[in-house]
Amino acid sequence: MAGIEYVVISTQALAEVVIVSAAGYMLxxxxxxxxxxxxxxxxxxxxALLFAKITKSLDRQMLAKLWLVPVLYVVLGLVGLVWTRWGGQKMRLPDGFRRLCSVAVFFSNVNIMLIPIIQGIASSPDSRFLLRDKGDTPDAMADRSIAYGMIIAVMNNLLRWSVGVAIMTPPKGKGSHALNTVDSFELIGMADQPPMQQVCARSGELLAPTATGALAGEDASRVSSGMARSHVRVVAARRWVATLRAVWDAVSPCLTPPLCSVLAAVFVVLLPALQSALLKKGTYAFSVWASIDTCGEACVPVTLLALGGQLGIPREAKPGGPGTDYITERELKLGVVLVLVGRFLVAPVFTCGALLAIYNYAPWLAPLLRGDPALFLTLAIASATPPAISLLTVAQKLGMYESEAASILSWAYAIGVVALAIEVSIFLWLASCTQYI
Known part of the structure; x- marks a missing residue:
């Protein structure tokens, strides 16, 4: 394929982003x-989008065969985090803004960008070298590639709405608060209890007017020991309650609706009978799934409208000082460069290097890598897509670095048209140079 064709594919893939974002800007x-x-x-x-796509595109057998894909994604994501941390420190970027850059490099736009690019490549007659065998077809190759991409999307969305939100959220000392809660909770409970010696003495006084002093002493001893055991149980129960509260405080910020949707979809995929019943047309279960799918179709345009609308709001000057998300224009430009280099250079280079190393030296780790060239191409393209548009959504949800996130995305998608055209040609060349054919 000629280089100009890759440019056409990339611009067609980004056409929806540009048009809908422009509509949001004009609103x-x-x-x-x-x-x-x-x-x-x-x-x-x-x-809704995540649940519908995952339950429709994946099955349990595919998840088992492609176990290396999510592992590789996590490892390469950590490489991106190391890059932004190192580069951000060298550029002396504020910690909060460096966190935003880390999320932008870690999480790419797999859901929206990958599918049109793969379909465009499959429709080209010059891409037949990507077919798995003589019985393979371009449509089957495209469907297979989209399914591979959805595995990446599972990990992408699973980590984006858990780890990504955790990275973006500024530290608030929740751990120390939890420990203080345990201590104060126990101290309050113990302060309400009278000293054990006083309890025993009072118990003895209450039981003193009995028939014999010895019997009264024995009763007092039994009462005091029973109250001691009860006190220990109460303190232990309070400790467990405080510990559970601390765990919930740490986990609850990650349990966002998108993450719960991904977990529910994976649960459905792991149960083939449930998945078949849900996708069987003509049933009430399918009506429920179709309703979810309809809501999911609105996700991309609404998110793009929000992106365009955010670009239409002028960046206001913010008061500097500790505890604010103020950054200078110079820091913003350095952050944009940090994200662009990480997203379009560092991530693709490490991904292709890892895939070629596995292909040549450890093919047993991923047998499909040798058997299906579309897998290599899909993973390579996924590594080079721009940052996820939900970066802006997360920033808006947390109420921090909103205009900075919009600036990063606008530069990433503007440069991404050219970057993807160049990188897709390189990925296709690498796929053709291997021993697939």
């Missing part, structure tokens, strides 16, 4: 409207 929405779009997207539309 001149205020921040209240953008917040509403973000809430609707995170609470309803994004979970």
């Amino acid at each position: 001149h929405m205020n921040k209240a409207g953008l917040k509403l779009l973000a809430d609707v997207s995170i609470s309803i539309l994004t979970p």
Whole structure:
């Protein structure tokens, strides 16, 4: 394929992003409207999109055969985190803004960008060298590649709405608060209890007017020992309650609606009978799934409208000082460069290097890598897509670095048209140079 064709494929893939974002820009929405779009997207539309795509595209056998794909994704994501941490420190970027850059490099736009690019490549007559065998077809290759991409999307969304939110959220000392809660909870409970010696003495006084002093002493001893055991049980129960509260405080911020949707979809995929019943047309279960799928179809345009609307809001000057998300124009430009290099250079180079190393030296780790060239191409393209558009949604949800996230995304998608055209040609060349054919 000629280089100009790769440019056409990339621009066609980004056409929807540009058009819908431009519509959002022209609407001149205020921040209240953008917040509403973000809430609707995170609470309803994004979970619906993830659940519908995962339950339709994946099955249990595919998950078992491609176990290396999510592992490789996590490892390469950690490489991106190391890059942004090292580069951000060298550039002396603020910690909060460096966190935003880390999320932008770690999480790519697999859901929206990968599918049109793969379909465009499959429709080209010059891409027949990507077919698995003589019985393979371009349509089957495209469907297979999309399924591979959905495995990446599972990990992408699973980590984006858990680890990504955790990375973006500024530390609030929850761990120390939890420990203080345990201590104060126990101290309050113990302060309400009288000293054990006083309990025993009072018990003896209450039992003193009995028939014999010895019997009264024995009764007092039994009462005091029973109360001691009861006190120990109460303290232990309070410790367990405080520990559970501390664990819940740490986990609950990660249990976002998109993450719960991914977990529910994976649960359905792991139960073939449930998956078949859900996707069987003509049933009430399919009506439920179709309703979810309909909501999911609205996710991409709503998210893109929010992106365009955010770009239409001028960046306001913020007061500097500790505890704010203020950054200078110079820091913003350095952050954009950090993300662009990490997203379009560091991640693709490490991904292709790892795939070629596995292909040549450890093919037993991923047998499908030798048997299906579309797998190599899919993983390579996924590593070079721009940052996920939900970066802006997460920033809006947390109420920090919103305009900075919009600036990063606008530069990433503007440069991504050219970057993807170049990188897709390189990926196709690498696939053709291997021993697949």
